[in-house]
Amino acid sequence: MDLTRHYFDLLGLPVDYSVDREKLSVNYRQLQQQFHPDRFVSAADQERRFSLQMASRINEGNRVLRDPIERAKYLLELQGVEMGTDGETLRDPQFLLEQMELRENLEEIQQDIEGLERFVEQIEQQIRQQGERFSTQWQESPEQARTTVQQMQFFQRLIHQAELLLDELI
Amino acid sequence: MALLQISEPGQSAAPHQHHLAVGIDLGTTNSLVATLRSGEAETLVDATGESILPSVVRYRAVGEPPVVGKMAEDASVEDPLNTLSSIKRIIGKRVEELDEIAGQYPYTFAESDSSVPRIATIAGAVSPIEVSAEILSVLRQRAVETLGGELEGAVITVPAYFDDAQRQATKDAARLAGLKVLRLLNEPTAAAVAYGLDSQPEGIHAIYDFGGGTFDISILRLTKGVFEVLSTAGDAVLGGDDMDAGIARWMGEQMGVEALSAHSPALTRYLLSQARDAKERLTGRNETPLQLQYGELPEWSGDFTVAQMEQLIAPVADRTLRIVRRALRDAGVEKGEVSEVVLVGGSTRIPLVQRKVESLFERAPLQGIDPERVVAIGAAIQADILVGNKKEGGLLLLDVTPLSLGLEIMGGMSEVVIPRNTTIPVARAQEFTTFKDGQTAMSIHVLQGEREMVVDNRSLARFDLRGIPPMVAGAARIRVTFQVDADGLLSVSAREETSAVEAEIEVRPSYGLSDGEVEGMLKDSYRFxxxxxxxxxxxxxxxxxxxxxxxxxxxxxxxxxxxxxxxxxxxxxxxxxxxxxxxxxxxxxxxxxxxxxxxxxxxxxxxxxxxxxxxxxxxxxxxxxxxx
Structure with a gap:
């Protein structure tokens, strides 16, 4: 069985940063209707094992293609651009300064549920903007695109921290 | 002579047309078994016509079989140490984890060299898994007798928020009871199935499941025959029991008892049952007379009002609402987008709980199906689909992992590999490397939970990957793969990728029981x-x-x-x-x-x-x- 088919192909979408989410949902559901382990409860052992692998892969593909940062990383990976480790340093002083400010901002609102929720929305907006930039970069200048993704990951970590704080407040 | 059989046009005459399968709601307080007969879901009844089996087991002297259900429940005040109830709250827990809830239990935990706790009874020490198996056996027997044949399998429901150990332990209990588990199904999802098949409304549903001992909230989306769970959250030890305990504490105070746990187990039992009765009497009434009398303690009588009770139970209800908000946030759903709110579980009968849920969602919750049966019915529908009784495959459920799964990394920190609310089944790999030059082994510690520090999370398993060829620190590439199956159960494997030497190991965290232990119990059991x-x-x-x-x-x-x-x-x-x-x-x-x-x-x-x-x-x- 071909488990190496890439996610865009598996989920019936063209290889691109912009994704038709509706089509992704429809295709995803259609694939799971067919391959989910619940459809193989009475099947022979190997079919059940294949179905587990297929369904896992379909789920993972759906997650990656749906997520703006994972999708960007995946496109680079398909082009053979390695993302490297998460903690790699960015050499953009301006960007790092902004990050520090956002972090301080986060400290100040750590007890404030509404403030934290607004903060998350604001950062998500930033990620969307980076995504737009990424879609113009990834084919022509993958190295720049890679920097954009690293910046998105910085934003992602801020969201994660804000969410941990929110978890503690509720 | 046997008559020749002729099937209806369009139907096959295959000998295995209908597969016998049941859904079981193994509840903290009550358990039920249901099945689909000619397309209709029904809960199965015992000889007296009762479908609800109280989840209570009373052990008797060695050689005599334990009593399960109503008769056991009735004996709980007279024989508190041998009559075990609410056992679901401790299934899958380790001995050292019992402290937080042990005070509420009148039993004696036996010394045990395994990590599975054992409760001392007159019939010897029993594990929560064995107690649950007793309940499941009774339900299985009931189904076999009613349906007239051996079951092909069962779908057993678990709280969505059950962790890996609790799920594994539930599966072990089923195995011990001689049931083949087709699937462990999350309770709120089961409820959604019961409602989904009723009306097939497309849209986003919130299932608020508040039972005797557990609370779960699931946010689901139904589209074209596929139920996608968007998020789930809950508390595996928060339920009606906590409300009863609050009321019982207050009653104790009226009688001049300050710390209930310091007194006899029988007094705790007495007050808990008074609290439960009073709570039930106050459904649809404003006040009820109380008369408390126990042993040497001064008698107390007075009126107990709804307002007093609501004050005692409000903190428990409020805690559930906070968990609901988190689930909505994880699902990325605004409360206005929720088109249906479904109430499940005995504790949702309480008017205060209903009012609070309604005011949060700003919409009246659905309660069309008896909240005590809805989970068993949903499980039966799913069991029927899984054994292949439906021609077109039927509804498909896509569920999620309730808790994040990860690994211990340097500094006692936890690194998440599969975040909570990831759709299952799922496989995900992450690469790690060595810390020291020449390091040939790596200790892999699998964790479940949301906290950053290892000690705050649940430890699922530990194993060593050996045989890594000596290299400089950071050169080895160890790929650790987590696979979660459709039951929500995890297996982990690890291998070193750069070397020709492959060291691979696979672990299925199980602290329920090892296969050997289960076999041993099966052998010992008088049941077989x-x-x-x-x-x-x-x-x-x-x-x-x-x-x-x-x-x-x-x-x-x-x-x-x-x-x-x-x-x-x-x-x-x-x-x-x-x-x-x-x-x-x-x-x-x-x-x-x-x-x-x-x-x-x-x-x-x-x-x-x-x-x-x-x-x-x-x-x-x-x-x-x-x-x-």
Whole structure:
């Protein structure tokens, strides 16, 4: 069985940063209707094992293609651009300064549920903007695109921290 | 002479038309079993016409079988130490984890060298798994008698928020009770299925499941026959029991008792049952007289009002609302987008709880199906789908992992590999490297939970990966793969990727019981006389053989002609004939071996079939994509 088919192909979408989410949902559901382990409860052992692998892969593909940062990383990976480790340093002083400010901002609102929720929305907006930039970069200048993704990951970590704080407040 | 059977037009006359399967709601307070008969879901009743089985087991002297259900419940005040209830709150817990809830239990925990706690009873020390198995056995027996045949399997429900250990322990209990588990199904999802099939409304549903001992909230989206769980959250030890405990504490105070746990277990039992009764009496009434009298304590009587009770239970209800907000946030759903709110579980009968849920969602919750039965009914519907009684496959459920799964990294920190609310099944790998030069082994510590520090999370398993060739620090690439199956159970494997030497290990965290322990218990149990056990094992293998044969027949009919050469096909049919013959005349062990053989020999065919389906899945849409 071909488990190496890439996610865009598996989920019936063209290889691109912009994704038709509706089509992704429809295709995803259609694939799971067919391959989910619940459809193989009475099947022979190997079919059940294949179905587990297929369904896992379909789920993972759906997650990656749906997520703006994972999708960007995946496109680079398909082009053979390695993302490297998460903690790699960015050499953009301006960007790092902004990050520090956002972090301080986060400290100040750590007890404030509404403030934290607004903060998350604001950062998500930033990620969307980076995504737009990424879609113009990834084919022509993958190295720049890679920097954009690293910046998105910085934003992602801020969201994660804000969410941990929110978890503690509720 | 037997009459010849003629089937209806369009239906096959195959001998295995209807598969017997049940759904079981193994609850903290009550348990039920349900099945689908001629398309209708129904809960099965005992000889007295009662469908609800109180989840209470009373152990008696060695040699006498334990009593399960109402009769056990009735004995709980007179025999508190041997009458075990709310056992679901401790299933899958380790001894050291019991402190937080132990105060609420009147039992004595026995010393034990295993990590599974054991409760001392007159019949010896029993584990929560064995106690649960007693309850499941009674339900299984009830189903077998009512349906007139051995069950092909059961769907057993668990709180969505159950962790890996609690799920594994529940599965072990089922195995011990002689049930084949088709699937562990999350309770709120089961409720959604029961409602979903009723009306098929598309949209976002919130299932608020507040039972005796657990609270769960799930946010789901139903689209075209697929139920996608968007998020789930909850508390596996928050329920009506906590409300009862609050009321009982207050009652104790009225009687001049300050710290209830310091007193006798029987007093705790007495007050808890008074609290439960008073709570029930206050449904639909504003006040109820209380008369408390116990032993030497001064008698107390007075009126207990709804307002007093609501004050005592409000903190518990408010905590559930905070968890609901988190689930909405995880699902990325605004509360206004929720089109239906479904209430499940006994504690949702309390008017205060209903009012609070309604004011949060700003919409009246649905309660069309009896909240005490809805979970069992949903489980029965899913069991029916899973054993293949539905022609078109039926509703598909896509559930999620309730808690994040991760690994310990340097500094006692936890690194998440699979975040909570990831759709299952899922497999995800992450690479790690060595910390020291020449390091040849790596200790892998698997964790479940949301906290950053290892100590705050649940430890699921620890294992060592050995045989890593010596390299400089940071050069090795160890790939750790987490696989969560459709039951929500995890297995972990690790291997070193750069070297020719492969060190691979696979761990299935289980702290329920090892296979050996389960076997041992089965052997010891008076429930299974030897002959009985053999007969059952034979029957199980025959069912398994039938299942394998049916699967192959269906496959051959569909694509045997296109995917197999005529030689391959003939070989396949020969294999099937052999299996059929052995299934009729052979021993359990022989049948099992033959099934394994057939499975191995037909593996290539299964692979071809899967391949073909993937090719076909989007063949229509591919063309336009290519032309871009």
């Amino acid at each position: 006389a030897e002959a009985d056990r053999d007969a059952r094992r034979l029957r199980e293998q025959q069912v398994e053989a039938d299942r394998t044969l049916e699967a192959l027949e269906a496959a051959l009919e569909k694509d045997g002609a296109t995917l197999l050469s005529s030689e391959e096909r003939a070989a396949m049919e020969q294999l099937m004939d052999d299996l059929r013959a052995i299934a009729e005349s052979g021993q359990a062990r022989e049948i099992e071996k033959k099934i394994e053989y057939v499975n191995r020999e037909s593996e290539f065919y299964a692979a071809r079939r899967m391949d073909q389906s993937v090719q076909q899945a989007f063949s229509g849409q591919r063309i336009e994509d290519i032309s871009k």
